[in-house]
Amino acid sequence: xxxxxxxxxxxxxxxxxLLALFFLTPLYVMLAASLKSMDELREGSLLALPxxxxxxxxxxxxxxxxxxxxxxxxxxxxxxxxxxxxxxxALSTALGALNGYVLSKWRFRGSEVLFALxxxxxxxxxxxVLLPMSQVLGWLGLASSISGLVLVHVxxxxxxxTLFFRNYxxxxxxxxxxxxxxxGAGFWQIFRRIVLPLSTPILVVTLIWQFTNIxxxxxxxxxFSGADSKPVTVGLNNLANTSSSVKEYNVDMAAALIAALxxxxxxxxxxxxxxxxxxxxxxxx
Amino acid sequence: MNKMGALAIxxxxxxxxxxxxxxxxxxxIEAGExxxxxxxxxxxxxxxxxxxxxLEQPTSGRIEIGDRDVTxxxxxxxxxxxxxxxxxxYPNMNVAQNIAFALEMRKVAKAEREAAVKRVAAMLQxxxxxxxxxxxLSGGQRQRVAMGRxxxxxxxxxxxxxxxxxxxxxxxxxxRAEIKLLHQRTRTTTVYVTHDQVEAMTLGDRIAVMKDGQxxxxxxxxxxxxxxxxxxxxxxxxxxxxxxxxxxxxxxxQIGLRPEHLELGAPGEGLxxxxxxxxxxxxxxxxxLDTPLGVLTARVAGRTLHQVGDAVxxxxxxxxxxxxxxxxxxxxx
Numbered sequence: 034x035x036x037x038x039x040x041x042x043x044x045x046x047x048x049x050x051l052l053a054l055f056f057l058t059p060l061y062v063m064l065a066a067s068l069k070s071m072d073e074l075r076e077g078s079l080l081a082l083p084x085x086x087x088x089x090x091x092x093x094x095x096x097x098x099x100x101x102x103x104x105x106x107x108x109x110x111x112x113x114x115x116x117x118x119x120x121x122x123a124l125s126t127a128l129g130a131l132n133g134y135v136l137s138k139w140r141f142r143g144s145e146v147l148f149a150l151x152x153x154x155x156x157x158x159x160x161x162v163l164l165p166m167s168q169v170l171g172w173l174g175l176a177s178s179i180s181g182l183v184l185v186h187v188x189x190x191x192x193x194x195t196l197f198f199r200n201y202x203x204x205x206x207x208x209x210x211x212x213x214x215x216x217g218a219g220f221w222q223i224f225r226r227i228v229l230p231l232s233t234p235i236l237v238v239t240l241i242w243q244f245t246n247i248x249x250x251x252x253x254x255x256x257f258s259g260a261d262s263k264p265v266t267v268g269l270n271n272l273a274n275t276s277s278s279v280k281e282y283n284v285d286m287a288a289a290l291i292a293a294l295x296x297x298x299x300x301x302x303x304x305x306x307x308x309x310x311x312x313x314x315x316x317x318x
Numbered sequence: 319m320n321k322m323g324a325l326a327i328x329x330x331x332x333x334x335x336x337x338x339x340x341x342x343x344x345x346x347i348e349a350g351e352x353x354x355x356x357x358x359x360x361x362x363x364x365x366x367x368x369x370x371x372x373l374e375q376p377t378s379g380r381i382e383i384g385d386r387d388v389t390x391x392x393x394x395x396x397x398x399x400x401x402x403x404x405x406x407x408y409p410n411m412n413v414a415q416n417i418a419f420a421l422e423m424r425k426v427a428k429a430e431r432e433a434a435v436k437r438v439a440a441m442l443q444x445x446x447x448x449x450x451x452x453x454x455l456s457g458g459q460r461q462r463v464a465m466g467r468x469x470x471x472x473x474x475x476x477x478x479x480x481x482x483x484x485x486x487x488x489x490x491x492x493x494r495a496e497i498k499l500l501h502q503r504t505r506t507t508t509v510y511v512t513h514d515q516v517e518a519m520t521l522g523d524r525i526a527v528m529k530d531g532q533x534x535x536x537x538x539x540x541x542x543x544x545x546x547x548x549x550x551x552x553x554x555x556x557x558x559x560x561x562x563x564x565x566x567x568x569x570x571x572q573i574g575l576r577p578e579h580l581e582l583g584a585p586g587e588g589l590x591x592x593x594x595x596x597x598x599x600x601x602x603x604x605x606x607l608d609t610p611l612g613v614l615t616a617r618v619a620g621r622t623l624h625q626v627g628d629a630v631x632x633x634x635x636x637x638x639x640x641x642x643x644x645x646x647x648x649x650x651x
Contacts, residue, residue: 208406211373216467217394217423226419230410 067091067287074282090283094291098284100271107288109261110268114248117179117264118295121186122243128187129194129239130232134224136195137202138210148199154192159252162189170257177259185257186247193246194239201235202228237306245296265292324349324507325370325475330379332365332531339365340376341531347524350505356518357528357554364479366528367511371477372396383475394423399468400477403484405460407452407467414439414448417466424471438466441500458489465500478510482517494520515555519543527551545640549574549647552640558604563611564644571650574640577604577617580632582624587631593624607632 062079068086069077077084096106136148166185167176175181205228213223254264263271269292273285300307325347332340340362347353355363368374370381372393381389388396399420407416417438418431426434439445442462452460461481468476478497482490498521501508512518518525519539527534527542527550535547546552552560552574561575582591582605589609597604598621605616605624609632616632624630641650 206404206406208402208404209408211371211393212400212402212406212467213408213419214373214393215371215398215400216420218419219394222423227408227410 063286091287094284094288099275110265114265121183125187125190126239130198132195133198133202136199151192179262326382328380330376333377351523352508354518354522354525355511361528362531363511398475399473401464401481403480405464417470434470438469476506476508549642558615561614570644572642577615579638580616583631585629588633591630591632593628
């Protein structure tokens, strides 16, 4: 016990442990509450382990809890979110990659100005576009539909995805592109055969980023959706706000966890690529 | 082999805003020749090469390859191949795929592509590397693969952009010899950009010495070395550099004398000199000499018996002395 390094180690782990506790406690409370019955919740402490853990609250949250006047649980909202998030993420990422490729490797007169203007989109508050966007969706006949939500998310995501790819591609040597041009490859061939295969890290970062943003979005979801196209965040809100005689905290917690689960899974599966991609510089070789 | 001009550059100009990068370049070479564009950085040689490659557009002027005007043609239709300074190998492809890529883009059949890869790999002795990725190769190997990629499709014109500048000194000399051998074997018309005068002299059939966007002299290595057109060329080519001095009896004229033409004799004969410093390189020795005309460099074979501080007499054959106009720097004959 006399060695100084050991003491500093203990302090380090103590600090890390405390921080982990601080951040994980809410998750624990949610998880524990979702596995308890209402009776147990009323009597026991918030932090106590569930006496008889069960998934009744989860089942109810999924398929029979009331959200307003409907009592079909989160299920339809969850499916809406899935149908919305897949094309929205795929399109915004693909277009961002293409934009980044053009803005970094096929510069034209005014492309820098265009990029600077696009950057405004990154910093623009979402609320600003609500009214004009609903007008546009109306003109396009996409109001209150999932397609409309997809369109909104693609457009809202483009500045960010473009920025990601543009900056990543700026690190790819221009000589690679020139070599491919001399080898006879065209715009699309260079993109598909040279640039895309080198994009894995930034692709993963962008996919996670977009998935999280779009899945967790509430504002666009509540404003632009119709009765049958509400995403899971709106469903969760309605579920938690539907007043009945008793507030079912266990069901609320289960519903919140269900809504958060996809993003959690994505982070667990691809989190290490996320960190790696954010810190990766140019491609070596 | 046809004796038509293989490459002709006619009155090429390039301006960026107010700055003129190239001020009317005229160069023409024949099929099979090895052209060197040499000059200090910023002289416009790389810009000129990029224009031949079709990667940059001239402001005015024409470029002809063979008998075609290619000024407006995109790179891929010019039938040229280029070795880049960074090699620019595709990191996501192995060596064989790198070499075959250009053929694939030109829709050459698979069997033919494989044959080409084999032929090139044998020529460059990289057969054992075909499955490797560029990241797994050493500098010299990457250089070879880059050349293989250019060789694979038998282009009409070969372009090299300072291909040896990323290699260490020993490898540079080796690869220089390989490039020369390769050119002797394939006889592909080549344009090679470098800032190294030794590369220029050893590799080139024709050399264009450039400075400030202009060709200072265009000629064979012999012409460049023996009859430099102006003081800049005279100074740029040759190592150690040419001595320059003025003589009171020839006002307004700069005399240029290569170190190997300065002869050392006994003190009292010719120009008075004193040894300031010795630089033995092994096969020859450079002597820095203090003289009434300034510090001069002499170059003698092997070792010298002279010591620092020794007094010597200096002479040279009059026909070895180059004369340049003091104001314009132009050669006077």
